[in-house]
Amino acid sequence: xxxxxxxxxxxxxxxxxxxxxxxxxxxxxxxxxxxxxxxxxxxxxxxxxxxxxxxxxxxxxxxxxxxxx
Amino acid sequence: xxxxxxxxxxxxxxxxxxxxxxxxxxxxxxxxxxxxxxxxxxxxxxxxxxxxxxxxxxxxxxxxxxxxxxxxxxxxxxxxxxxxxxxxxxxxxxxxxxxxxxxxxxxxxxxxxxxxxxxxxxxxxxxxxxxxxxxxxxxxxxxxxxxxxxxxxxxxxxxxxxxxxxxxxxxxxxxxxxxxxxxxxxxxxxxxxxxxxxxxxxxxxxxxxxxxxxxxxxxxxxxxxxxxxxxxxxxxxxxxxxxxxxxxxxxxxxxxxxxxxxxxxxxxxxxxxxxxxxxxxxxxxxxxxxxxxxxxxxxxxxxxxxxxxxxxxxxxxxxxxxxxxxx
Numbered sequence: 001x002x003x004x005x006x007x008x009x010x011x012x013x014x015x016x017x018x019x020x021x022x023x024x025x026x027x028x029x030x031x032x033x034x035x036x037x038x039x040x041x042x043x044x045x046x047x048x049x050x051x052x053x054x055x056x057x058x059x060x061x062x063x064x065x066x067x068x069x
Numbered sequence: 070x071x072x073x074x075x076x077x078x079x080x081x082x083x084x085x086x087x088x089x090x091x092x093x094x095x096x097x098x099x100x101x102x103x104x105x106x107x108x109x110x111x112x113x114x115x116x117x118x119x120x121x122x123x124x125x126x127x128x129x130x131x132x133x134x135x136x137x138x139x140x141x142x143x144x145x146x147x148x149x150x151x152x153x154x155x156x157x158x159x160x161x162x163x164x165x166x167x168x169x170x171x172x173x174x175x176x177x178x179x180x181x182x183x184x185x186x187x188x189x190x191x192x193x194x195x196x197x198x199x200x201x202x203x204x205x206x207x208x209x210x211x212x213x214x215x216x217x218x219x220x221x222x223x224x225x226x227x228x229x230x231x232x233x234x235x236x237x238x239x240x241x242x243x244x245x246x247x248x249x250x251x252x253x254x255x256x257x258x259x260x261x262x263x264x265x266x267x268x269x270x271x272x273x274x275x276x277x278x279x280x281x282x283x284x285x286x287x288x289x290x291x292x293x294x295x296x297x298x299x300x301x302x303x304x305x306x307x308x309x310x311x312x313x314x315x316x317x318x319x320x321x322x323x324x325x326x327x328x329x330x331x332x333x334x335x336x337x338x339x340x341x342x343x344x345x346x347x348x349x350x351x352x353x354x355x356x357x358x359x360x361x362x363x364x365x366x367x368x369x370x371x372x373x374x375x376x377x378x379x380x381x382x383x384x385x386x387x388x389x390x391x392x393x394x395x396x
Binding site (some may be wrong): 016026044 | 084085088089091092093095096097098101102104105106107108109220221311359362364365
């Protein structure tokens, strides 16, 4: 879990930088979208507003393992 | 994601939510159903300010059982200025409030297990508004879909002598406006970030297309008109993203971030609209076809300049701050 102490900080050079933990989170979600979400969404119609309950439950279970759900 | 860890949520800070929101929006239905709801949906944040009974029944119930909730502020009389436009009435009779009126543009209302409704219990203005928790199936509540530009339609919610137990009043009488503001202001940062995610995805698609598509003897990417569209989009997206991060950072430090949230919201939503518009232009006819997500993003991003406080209200917040009236 991230708390306030892990907000962005200023480096010795004065440049703004993102905490490593948040960069990892970003990368994890990015890969999840490509590897897990896109294949499910590709089966749906253009204006779909949901996937099947079965697919959603599978996605949510996988997201939970990433500690994002 | 936004729900505190003590109640079973991921407990991400606002910056973490902002980063996830950007990535989760990068799918065809990402404007309103990020990541196909893989990360679940959080109950409205103000439920965690409720009584022990309210937190357990509605808040934790939503986390553990996947119950859905709606949040109802807007009415036909207006949405951007709730302090003056809320007409929905709640009158205390014995141990319950009698709720009458109609809410408009309520996302996810029909089928929701419960919702938070702002109603007038007193005089006009902010101090006369109170929050109530209603169960979605309470007698006297009816729903009517409002077809709009996006696929995921909102609802009109009608309350006809709905009896709300007094223990379902959220906060004190007259405290509703502050709760609505908390929900709106804290939600604006991830809201802004989602639009940046969509625009970033559109830009990446447009870059790939420009590098392969040929016209008049050269690739689109070799033409200055296209290069400038891509460059402008990149510059504007970077600026919007940093403003959004700044608002999130201030929120996480516990600073007042109302101004920063407004700046982030208006900048991100307007930038995203421009970027997706340019990307459609680069794709030409294919850009407006339903083969690609761009067409849907273009329509759905349009709402983002209205929802959760329109651009004009955000600019009003900024101007009031500049002019010394912070109300």
